[in-house]
Amino acid sequence: MLPDQHILRIPGPSPIPPSVERAMAQPMIGHRGQETKDLLATIRPRLKPVFGTEQEVMIVTGSGTSGLETAVVNTVEPGDEVLVVVTGAFGDRFAKICEAYQIRTHRMEVEWGSAATPEDVKQFLETHSGIKAVFATYCETSTGILNPIRDIAKVVQDTSDALVIVDGVSCVGGVQTRMDDWGIDVLVTGSQKALMLPAGLTFISVSDRAWQVIDSNKQPRFYLDLRKYRDSLEKNATPFTPGLSLLFGLDQVLNLFEEEGLENVYNRHGLMMKMTRQAFRALDIPLLTSDDAASPTVTAVKPEDFAAEDLRKAVKQSFNLSIAGGQQHLQGKIFRIGHMGYCSPADVLQIIGSIEIGLQQIGKNVDLGAGTRAAQQVYLEESR
Amino acid sequence: MLPDQHILRIPGPSPIPPSVERAMAQPMIGHRGQETKDLLATIRPRLKPVFGTEQEVMIVTGSGTSGLETAVVNTVEPGDEVLVVVTGAFGDRFAKICEAYQIRTHRMEVEWGSAATPEDVKQFLETHSGIKAVFATYCETSTGILNPIRDIAKVVQDTSDALVIVDGVSCVGGVQTRMDDWGIDVLVTGSQKALMLPAGLTFISVSDRAWQVIDSNKQPRFYLDLRKYRDSLEKNATPFTPGLSLLFGLDQVLNLFEEEGLENVYNRHGLMMKMTRQAFRALDIPLLTSDDAASPTVTAVKPEDFAAEDLRKAVKQSFNLSIAGGQQHLQGKIFRIGHMGYCSPADVLQIIGSIEIGLQQIGKNVDLGAGTRAAQQVYLEESR
Incomplete structure (x- = not known):
């Protein structure tokens, strides 16, 4: 590391x-x-x-x-x-x-x-x-x-x-x-x-x-x-x-x-949210929230067939990538990704790419690159 | 941006x-x-x-x-x-x-x-x-x-x-x-x-x-x-x-x-080189150099069916990602990616993911995520 x-x-x-x-x-x-x-x-x-x-x-x-x-x-x-x-x-x-x-x-x-x-x-x-x-x-x-x-x-x-x-x-x-x-x-x-x-x-x-x-x-x-x-x-x-x-x-x-313009700041956050959500959809890993209720600043993911804490440990160990766990009764059941403030679509690609590796490391067999591709497609559609 | x-x-x-x-x-x-x-x-x-x-x-x-x-x-x-x-x-x-x-x-x-x-x-x-x-x-x-x-x-x-x-x-x-x-x-x-x-x-x-x-x-x-x-x-x-x-x-x-240990520093550079090279291979974009001659610190890519300068402009404009062009008679013919010093495998994923988008933006139809996947596979194999 x-x-x-x-x-x-x-x-x-x-x-x-x-x-x-x-x-x-x-x-x-x-x-x-x-x-x-x-x-x-x-x-x-x-x-x-x-x-x-x-x-x-x-x-x-x-x-x-x-x-x-x-x-x-x-x-x-x-x-x-x-x-x-x-x-x-x-x-x-x-x-x-x-x-x-x-x-x-x-x-x-x-x-x-x-x-x-x-x-x-x-x-x-x-x-x-x-x-x-x-x-x-x-x-x-x-x-x-x-x-x-x-x-x-x-x-x-x-x-x-x-x-x-x-x-x-x-x-x-x-x-x-x-x-x-x-x-x-x-x-x-x-x-x-x-x-x-x-x-x-x-x-x-x-x-x-x-x-x-x-x-x-x-x-x-x-x-x-x-x-x-x-x-x-x-x-x-x-x-x-x-x-x-x-x-x-x-x-x-x-x-x-x-410099960026507040509207652009908000659009960037919306874009990062969509990229993140589509990535997990492509990886077939459930999101905690519906699209209607989702925040542009943080995405919670609720895995069904692996331990959220294992993934958090894996990406921390491999990349010193910190993502959050769940709070109170959701502890251990979800993980949360912050994509707010000083964070760009290129950073989202880094997060998703690293998480795909982490998933493989903990034995969750994913189609490597599929989440990244979904996020890339969102970027290309939204920035057209 | x-x-x-x-x-x-x-x-x-x-x-x-x-x-x-x-x-x-x-x-x-x-x-x-x-x-x-x-x-x-x-x-x-x-x-x-x-x-x-x-x-x-x-x-x-x-x-x-x-x-x-x-x-x-x-x-x-x-x-x-x-x-x-x-x-x-x-x-x-x-x-x-x-x-x-x-x-x-x-x-x-x-x-x-x-x-x-x-x-x-x-x-x-x-x-x-x-x-x-x-x-x-x-x-x-x-x-x-x-x-x-x-x-x-x-x-x-x-x-x-x-x-x-x-x-x-x-x-x-x-x-x-x-x-x-x-x-x-x-x-x-x-x-x-x-x-x-x-x-x-x-x-x-x-x-x-x-x-x-x-x-x-x-x-x-x-x-x-x-x-x-x-x-x-x-x-x-x-x-x-x-x-x-x-x-x-x-x-x-x-x-x-x-702190990292010099051997680990060298291994990290070797890993980043392999990730980068395999990504371009997977995208079917030619590398300038052979594996035997490749440097762990910089990778030169020699596209055949798109302009290197177009790609450089696209990723600069979309992500403020700076990659280098060619020098002297290679000007306009290659692009070069530095993966040295303060650069990690997670950064390589960011570079590749962003470049895949840039390629699509300039009309080079690539299999989105394929380069990322190849880089991820190298990471998983090498860190096993």
Whole structure:
């Protein structure tokens, strides 16, 4: 194995582009100096298209979970009744955070590997009045599904006064996201997935409607108090010391987005998803999710006649290729490939080609090259 | 296309491993300070196995051609008669350097794409007495052949008193090299090929026999005077300011070689060569060189029914994959793939998979995935 080569294809953290690495290596600056104000002034307007919003996108130094907790503690109070749509481990986490704060939490449990349906959400809200917020996951990292957030947001608004609060951690920046148009009230994402940065920043944007709730919310909060971030951001500042090297990197990530064009970024992710899915179809290895529910950022595969963990070990040992296993009750039953952020169709060919070898190594007799060929055909058709 | 991704697969410069990039980014030091002495003391003994020698390996700051010129100006004088084995553009360069110094230069022209034969060298030396040196190229970058240096060195020694002077620029560090055992008198390489560094350093080692010639050689020389480098190196120094960041990187390159083990490094290069060659065989696209003459570091392909330049443009445009074209009279007639240094079998799968798409894009109808499959089969057979 080639020392120093790590082919990182888990669904986040994702690889860092070289120019972002270089940007992050800039000398440190003071977080109250003019340099930081200038940096934030540059970043602020350019984050908005990534969220599809005219609102400010606030930046909290913390991992994705701190962003989810920020969404909870700013919008609901003990005793409030909420619905959490649980389609996997990260929907479960949203619910656990609500429960930790004594929120009256209804879980809508959806079978892992399937997406939630707007109809079920509608039906729930029609039979439960007084729901203050509906929490949902956009891309469920643990299963590779993409929930129909646009349609869910619509039924919530049509049926109730509940806020629509969305975890977009593992897809925002990789898939089309129109927070304002779709009626999302709070949208959260993290730095280490489609945003191509190390973990350490979480991004949150809030609708006018949600700000009214936040401003009157009595839930004790300090570091995660969004009002502080809003007031600071107006002055191109953060309330607490920000992860400055990640902000250096973010500035360059936004350059890369602008160079490629966001539509092209989304198309690339869709293409990589299709290449990956067609490859496993050609190899006759079942996918966990349906085409309709599949996320452009992560693909989960559910083998029937070999152990997912054996394959993960084989490609790790032969190529230092890291793919992810399953979480919670899917542990050992699936493997997951991250194709997000700094990942190209040529990288997908490398992943598939290496996995075909890994399959052969663990005794799963596959038609070598058949998955690669299927992925190549998708590339040629889509780029025609 | 993914901005920031450049899949660099020309036969040098080759990609820099991340840990080497980081090592080169160390703060600058003074070239006459203790830090530089310590650095050179660390490097000196560890370069020797790469050359397969007990001699010191001298480090000159300059590109590969300065290394070739160093070999010439230190060993021969105007009026001396030499043989240069020319198997391609870099054999030609060795001859041109000799000619520039008014050396009486006999060129043994070998058809580009073929290796030189020891028999021809023997026959030449038997009919030309007084040859002072035989210059030969180990790997001819322009055609991807590996000359049988061991056997050439043997016939030179058996038939004459000529020095054996070898250009190992595009293979030393990637293929087995036993300077002492094989009777090489002067061996040169560069930093930017199998040594995984940027261009800027050239490495030269000299046999006891060659030192006698060098010490009495009257050819005027200053910067390239090997006696200065030898005398300085004894004190862990260089006669002139060295490219220090490249030395930082070299220290880490040697760490990587030691981590992988040189035998494994050579086996990996052999494996990548076989994977690449079998892929093109499976695609029914002719290779320029025979198996016997092929270099483990670079593969030249000579298409018959499509334009090499079209393919190069297609993969550049679709994947930012850089492969090289032909040089001199082979321009437009071949393309060359570098698989040396920081390159793994998984990278070869990426190269082949991308090229298969490129072929289809330029209208060359190939059996998609067939080249990949052939490469995968080689991997599985060789790693069994």
